Amino acid sequence: MALFHELYENRAATTDTVQAEVRRKALATNAEPQGIQSAAVRARNFFLNSARLDVQELPMSQEVAARLQVVLEQLRSYDAARRRPGMQGHGLTEKHAGEATLIVAATQRNNPVLLTNDAGASHVADRQLPNIPSRHFGHILHELVCHAGDSIQLDDVISDYEAACHISGIPDDARPSASTGYFTCSRDTSSGKCIACDQT
Structure with missing residues (x-):
């Protein structure tokens, strides 16, 4: 979450309706599928309670x-x-x-x-x-890998990706066929740009 905020600060936003939904799920007990409440609690505490994320009211x-x-x-x-x-x-x-x-x-x-x-x-x-x-979570996670460089471990990235898919599943036809290769930075040393990021 900290990496996401660092990369998307002043660009990412949500709506008051989504904020209310996250707060409701954070307070839920066993009514939600496994993992959703804890994910909602983390999102509420890091993004909403801290005002790190702009909340737009239509x-x-x-x-x-x-x-x-x-x-x-x-x-x-x-x-x-x-x-x-x-x-x-x-x-x-x-x-x-x-x-x-x-x-x-x-x-x-x-x-x-x-x-x-x-x-x-x-x-x-x-x-x-x-x-x-x-864009889905996999796209964003790939950008975070490129942004973080060697400070993030591939095993941790794949674990986070699989956990996120369990909570909020990316459609099967949109998932990368090989997670290990997908979450590897393809930065060109001469241009400094990631080929994969520029294509997504």
Whole structure:
């Protein structure tokens, strides 16, 4: 988390809706899947309680409310289309509020990039005009490896990646095929740039 803050300070932001969700999950007991509460506690303590992360409150104008509704419907449609017949889950009316606010907030920023492990959120963000590119935890972790250099161990990186996937799974088709190779810096000695980072 400290490395993420160092690399993304003054660039990363979230919304008040996501903040409320993180705080709720941090207070949950056994209602959440294993690992989510402890992850939420760490995020709450490091990013939210310390004000290290900018929290944006969307203005509730008619335009913003209408855009939120459109994005919510897009997210729910994506979710419903991939739900197996007879499969039960959280009510669709309660899902995706956080992702929707992030996408709408991103449309109000210059050169936004959405950080999400949710395939539906990535799909819907890409449908906005102009489209919003997205990155998942693996992309960010790769950048942190390049930024940290020799101060971070590959075994620790892979362990953190697998733990994060367990909590908030990256879709299988978006995961790197070989974690060891993916989380190795490909910095060009002459240009000083990481070839892999520039391609993601």
